[in-house]
Amino acid sequence: MAGIVYLVGAGPGNYKLLTLRGKEVLSRAEVVIYDHLADSRLLKFAPAEAEFIYAGKKAQQHTLTQEEINSLLIRKAKENKTVVRLKGGDPFVFGRGGEEAHSLSAAHILFEIVPGITSAIAVPAYAGIPVTERGTASSFAVVTGHESPDKTTSSIRWEKLSTAVDTLIFLMGVKNLSYITEKLIANGRAPETPAALIRWGTKAEQKTLITTLENASCTAKRYDLKPPAIFLVGSVVNFNKQISWFENKPLFGETILITRTSVPASDLTDLLEDQGARCIELPTIQIMEPADAYASLQTAICHIDSYDWIVFTSINGVHAFFTQLKKQHRDSRALGHAKFAVIGAATKTALSQYGITADIIPGRYCAEELVEVMRPHIKKDCRILIPRARDARPYLPEQLSKIAAVVDVAEAYRTTAAVENKSKLIALLQSKTVTMITFTSSSTVENLILLLGEQKSLLSDITLACIGPITASTCRAYGLAPIITADTYTMDGLAKKIKEWKWVTHEV
Template sequence: MSGKVYLVGAGPGDYKLITLKGLECIEKADVILYDRLINPKLLKYAKENVEIIYVGKAPNAHSYTQEEISQLILEKALEGNVVTRLKGGDPFVFGRGGEEALLLLEHDVPFEIVPGITSAISVPAYAGIPVTHRNVSSSFHVITGHEDPLKNKSSLDYEALGKLKGTLIFLMGVKNIESISSNLIKNGQSTERPVAVIRRGTTAEQKTLTGTLGNISQKVSECGFKNPAIIIVGEVVNLAQSLSWLDKRPLFGKRILVTRTRTQASKLTEKIEALGGEAIEYPTIKIVENDDHTDIDKAIGQIEQYKWIVFTSVNGVRFFFDRMHKLSFDIRLLKNAKICAIGPATAKELNDKGLVVDSIPEEYRAESIIEDLKDKIKAGDKILLPRADIARKVLEEELIKLGADVDNIHVYKTIVPQQESDELISLFENKKIDMVTFTSSSTVKNFCEILGTENLELLTDVLIAVIGPITAQTAKEIGVKVDIEATEYTIDGLVDAIVKYL
């Protein structure tokens, strides 16, 4: 029984550069084989029971030979699986996709080629270098910079390359840049012809080194430039001074750890990435439904008695109305209650359900809520607080002082997700994190629990950004310094504070 194979180009590094069809192939795969330079964020789109196999090849360190990779693809397909082979860039541009396809053809295994955006044009574009430009270059030529080391002699015709006036693009050639430069000069290229070497293009780690054919080899050596990188030779390189755009974004080059829940991380991640940073999602909190619904079911059963319902989070809104729906209660039963929402995101969630919010405190903390509600609540008024199991008790206590009859019920609970502390420690030890963001006290507590209080010194040179004073206070009590504190206690406010600080 034969399955089917998709040979998919995943693009150059920025995971958003994959094609829609490529993404579909990831989503439906039973087996995914991926290369070293594939952005791991792409694997998050795979289904839960997928088999994921790393077949990356680093210089002098191959997990599999090419022949073994081809055989593995074939074996998995012959088992009846949908196999997605994820390759960096385009599978047919120095990707050895042709070899894999020929083996599948030999065994009558159906396959499709899904082209990808090659680094030959995308990496220069992210550095502000157009590979062609009117009156500068009317052609471009893509050349391997890393030929098969078993060859007796190079198959590159440097005599022909030396005569070309167009843009020359060498892929995977940094190790051989001295040979490439000298051969081009020997065959007619000017020593003054501009050259750019771009490392880790299209990512937050992108670096561009410029020079000429005469000095670029020395510059690469002095700067310690290594693969993955591409080499661009030609006058178009000069346009980077005017057209470079990636490194002008305010968070460019910053690797920022996002500790929100996996379902909530996307908004913060998107904003970080839109400003040029790299968001590394590491959820330290997981929000789940309560095991015991006694209190919420009782509250919903007497919902018409409440004068006020105070929602302190989007999660509180979602879990409360999900429970109402499961119990088949009509939303019109809320007609007697006024609604208070803490923060614009919570208010929007309520608005989306067709509810008009009666009160939104100016500040999103208990003390401000009381200030806003103290003249609106009468003694004896019944108030419902549908919140998390770890919510602060200040709000409930202050409402009781106003004479209110408060039902503080837990509509959801927060737990520490299963995470590998070794992975987190390794990120900090290898200087892979520039900043950590915390959006609640629980994210701080859980983060420190996973990292281990004995390892807090790893945060010494890392910026800490928090969403507001309550989170800041929790961090300081644990012993975590706070560098950035949002004045508007929202995701937008947090991002604005980060940008202003930097």
């Protein structure tokens, strides 16, 4: 029995504009065949064990021919696989989805079309240009900017198209821009008609150039405009002045390097991207199992009944502890006698996932504040367990030892430099595209310095943003001058402080 193929429109560029149906079918894909214009983060919606095949096509650069892609879809479906063909935009708007559907139909393969938001309407919207507007434009047309090279004559009826439609939207037309503008003007479109060129629309890299029909080609050359971009002609372009919104976001134009590990990094990325920033996640640390292979943590869990307090200082510590608890065939019920203290709202949330509410969380998310808040609640005969990273600051156990009978530190994980990211990190900084780097712990600073080695000078012109004073102090210890330090030591607090800094320094 053959499987099924889903021809899925990935949307115009911003991965969050994928449809719910698209995300649903991706979540059960066994094979994903994806295009150049599909954001790589879309692939995270598919199971990690799925087979991923790149079939991208740029101008003059085809990884696979269309015929090879058609054959690949059929072959994988005949292996009884659930196949997702992920295509930029909408599969049926210059996406050659019709050709793929014909091939599947001819091979008697079950398939489904999952429409996507086409860049023809989404990209202008992100540039503050409505393709229709009452009193200005009551019609629009979407036109290919590069017809098939096999055609001997154009199938575009320029003499009709040029003046019959209020708004003209050309997709994939950068290379043929001179030809397009000449045809439109020659067939009656006014040379002074407002026009827009929009590159990487809906993404943080978006660039909008406002011009006129007669000057469009010169404008593209002056700014060295490269695909992917759309070309829009019509009076609606004038609305860009009043309702441009995406490129007016507070952090638009900032390229921010996120140095934390994946899940917490994604939380910060979402917050910053919502404000218009382009974020690049490149962890400088990786979380590893402790050097003692959890021996000290397992020993502590064996004697868990003896502890009055359990203190967590990070999400990683929480998850490592409960993973080892489960391996001893125990769960949260074994902890009913203990009280819990945590540093940070994220750590509190992680603990709650195991059915436990923290008894203490300090107002300021640092060890110094936690000690002071815990002090009235700790008796001389208290026993305290702290599952945490091997190289964490000694302040917390040292200070708690002064007011409790026993403080045991169990190594729950360790952080090491993400050496596999070294070459990419250096190349990125050398490219001068990064405008800001965020640090969410001292270890992210220490390991960035380790990865850079003698090339620390690459940081000289980059704004450094720290989650709190301890991390900022670590920066200074390495001769770095952090510009931004969050007042509230959370991802939300850091994102808020970055936004405030941009407002003050750049008068957004």
